[in-house]
Amino acid sequence: MKLLYHVEEKSGYQSVIDESCDVLEYNRFDFLRLGRGETWRGETGDYETVLVILGGKATFTVEGLTWDRVGQRENVFSGKATALYVPIRTAFSVTEAGGGTLQIGVCKVKAEQKFKPFLVEPEEIVVHHRGKETWKREVHDIIADNGEGRVQRIVLGETYGEPGGWSSYPPHKHDENNETEVKMEEIYYFQMEPQQGFGVQLVYTEDGEVNESFIIRHGDAVALHKGYHPVAAAGGYKIYYLWFLGGGDGRRLKPFDQPAHKWLLQD
DSSP: OEEEEEESSOOOEEEEEETTTOOOOSSEEEEEEEOOEEEEEEEEEEEEEEEEESSOOEEEEEEEEEEEEEEEOTTTTTSSOOOEEEOSEEEEEEEESSSEEEEEEEEEEEOSOOOOOEEEGGGGOEEEEEEOOOEEEEEEEEESSTTTTTOOOEEEEEEOOOOOOOOOOOOOOOOOOSSSOOOOOOEEEEEEEEOOOEEEEEEEESSSSSEEEEEETTTTEEEEOSBBBOEETTTEEEEEEEHHHHHESSTTTOOEEEEGGGGOEEE
């Protein structure tokens, strides 16, 4: 059971969490890095896809539509995201348009319904401040409520954690369909500031069937299929992760907080 993956420091398109990942049914993650003026062309197949600009400027072309020179941040720690939704069975192209390096997280969830492409710009992102004390973090909703009627399954955003702090905390899970939660897979993709930093990803179940811990470094990605999955940043290092969810029961977000730690949610 492989859960930890890594994005290589190389140009071009790379599949990171692909069909060989046997713990995920719906979610996949790829990565695109382009140099000055380079273009990449792709096709979404059976996956509704969101292209999240992590750094740089891009020109996107989808089904005769063009979004020219979009993207307002040099890196994930310098501003809000710009993201393009590309529906299933659709060809698209991406061109580096800022005269530097373009980095894009390619977030994919298996779907059957075809919608129209759309761009989410930085001013449309909804920012939440979650937690307190040593588990404060900033959460950016990129495609959440604004995706209703525009996407089939994907829910996507970014989280910024404080140095030495916890995130995705108190621990929660979403691996069952019942009255208290809705089953959804999730993928995390991490970056650190400074880049030599690290964090810790825990993945565990109450019964101990899953009991994993990983040192998370810049460029790592984790497949989350089951169990609670809190994250901690090492002291002195900010942690960022791009996250997205998808499952067979629509887009209802209903995570289940671990009962032993639910008291932490009290004011």
